[in-house]
Amino acid sequence: MSVLVTGGAGYIGSHMVLELLANGEKPVVIDDLSTGFRWAVPDDVPFIHGDIADGHLVERVLRDHKIDSIIHFAARIVVPDSVSDPLGYYLANTMKTRNLLQAAVSTAIPHFIFSSTAAIYGNPATNPVGEDAVPSPMSPYGTSKLMSEIMLRDASLAHGLRYVALRYFNVAGADPFGRAGQSTQGATHLLKVACETALGKRPSISVFGTDYETRDGTCVRDYIHVADLVHAHLLALRHLRSGPQSDNLTLNCGYGEGASVYEVINAVKRVSGRDFTINFADRRPGDPAKIVAGADRIRHLLGWVPNYDDLDTIVAHALSWEANLDERLRTNAA
Numbered sequence: 001m002s003v004l005v006t007g008g009a010g011y012i013g014s015h016m017v018l019e020l021l022a023n024g025e026k027p028v029v030i031d032d033l034s035t036g037f038r039w040a041v042p043d044d045v046p047f048i049h050g051d052i053a054d055g056h057l058v059e060r061v062l063r064d065h066k067i068d069s070i071i072h073f074a075a076r077i078v079v080p081d082s083v084s085d086p087l088g089y090y091l092a093n094t095m096k097t098r099n100l101l102q103a104a105v106s107t108a109i110p111h112f113i114f115s116s117t118a119a120i121y122g123n124p125a126t127n128p129v130g131e132d133a134v135p136s137p138m139s140p141y142g143t144s145k146l147m148s149e150i151m152l153r154d155a156s157l158a159h160g161l162r163y164v165a166l167r168y169f170n171v172a173g174a175d176p177f178g179r180a181g182q183s184t185q186g187a188t189h190l191l192k193v194a195c196e197t198a199l200g201k202r203p204s205i206s207v208f209g210t211d212y213e214t215r216d217g218t219c220v221r222d223y224i225h226v227a228d229l230v231h232a233h234l235l236a237l238r239h240l241r242s243g244p245q246s247d248n249l250t251l252n253c254g255y256g257e258g259a260s261v262y263e264v265i266n267a268v269k270r271v272s273g274r275d276f277t278i279n280f281a282d283r284r285p286g287d288p289a290k291i292v293a294g295a296d297r298i299r300h301l302l303g304w305v306p307n308y309d310d311l312d313t314i315v316a317h318a319l320s321w322e323a324n325l326d327e328r329l330r331t332n333a334a
């Protein structure tokens with residue numbers, strides 16, 4: 001059986017495809033290339049250029065490729081963009097996920113793994129935040145994902161689709177073997193922006209808010225290496241396939257450690273050996289002050305053991321990818 005990876009030409013999806021191939025799975029990718037790259041998917045992996053909301057197309061792909069599991073990454077992902085374009089985010093993330101779920105149910109797909117997010121928690125009352133905390137998203141992005149989780153739960157109850165919803169904290173880094181990384185153009189993610197600045201691709205970096213109630217006044221996040229994250233998906237897939245007794249799961253994906261914006265920037269300066277200019281800017285809309293994963297459940301239930309839970313390692317891998325990215329983009333455009 002094959003595994004459909006939606007958004008498989010994107011940052012996390014492209015690492016997922018490599019993880020599946022390395023473990024003897026047969027990935028099939030559907031991607032509309034809105035932010036992804038065709039070259040990020042190996043040539044021997046079936047690639048469908050299309051929209052997950054196109055029910056006819058998706059049902060045909062599910063049947064033709066004998067898919068038994070869907071790993072659903074395709075989405076719009078930028079928290080502040082969702083504040084300025086909420087309806088666009090509800091369309092891209094919630095409504096299109098509904099269509100995908102409809103296609104999955106119509107073709108009796110048994111297993112579904114969903115990319116959820118720490119953003120569903122908003123600004124949690126306590127950190128680390130566990131999966132049982134009451135969700136309280138503070139951005140349309142977080143709400144769009146929470147609504148998808150609820151649809152998934154209800155579709156599972158009604159139709160027997162079994163699922164794992166993975167709530168990722170801040171995903172960062174790149175494939176340790178240099179085969180994949182974050183190639184997003186005009187990226188807004190802190191670690192990528194800091195790497196671009198260290199490498200002279202940007203003149204400076206802005207710190208959004210220095211007056212939060214955190215240890216140094218800047219926002220705290222739990223950064224998880226993308227390789228550890230995609231391995232968690234492989235374990236989730238095995239869990240779902242392990243038999244009818246395996247439950248639906250909702251699991252945080254993070255290390256249980258927080259790093260502040262300053263700490264991330266300082267790590268990039270330290271690892272790259274380059275100093276660069278920091279500007280101080282206003283708080284960014286939709287940003288919680290601090291969010292760190294309660295990370296025990298995934299270790300306990302899936303036996304997940306991270307291999308790259310060290311900020312300097314994450315930074316080193318991200319820097320290495322970033323340093324070669326322009327050449328890669330040029331080669332692939334030619």
Ligand SMILES: NC(=O)c1ccc[n+]([C@@H]2O[C@H](COP(=O)([O-])OP(=O)(O)OC[C@H]3O[C@@H](n4cnc5c(N)ncnc54)[C@H](O)[C@@H]3O)[C@@H](O)[C@H]2O)c1
Pocket residue numbers: 006007008009010011012013030031032033034035036037050051052053072073074075076077092096115116117118167168169170171172184
């Ligand atoms: N990057 C993070 O820190 C982070 C954290 C939490 C959750 N997530 C979730 O992980 C998933 C992947 O994020 P990413 O960082 O790889 O983003 P990305 O933008 O690199 O990847 C998304 C991919 O989906 C594709 N896509 C978007 N809409 C589509 C559609 N309608 N039909 C087909 N393809 C479509 C894009 O072209 C792209 O290749 C998203 O669901 C995101 O919400 C990411």
Ligand SMILES: O=c1ccn([C@@H]2O[C@H](COP(=O)(O)OP(=O)(O)O[C@H]3O[C@H](CO)[C@@H](O)[C@H](O)[C@H]3O)[C@@H](O)[C@H]2O)c(=O)[nH]1
Pocket residue numbers: 077078079116117118119168169170171188189190191193205206207208209219220221261284287291
């Ligand atoms: O140039 C920058 C970029 C970011 N930040 C700050 O850095 C922190 C992290 O921001 P960012 O890297 O954009 O990530 P988040 O907004 O935390 O969101 C990411 O992490 C979420 C999970 O926590 C995911 O759901 C989202 O898809 C993903 O974009 C925030 O406080 C930002 O204000 C800066 O100060 N300067």
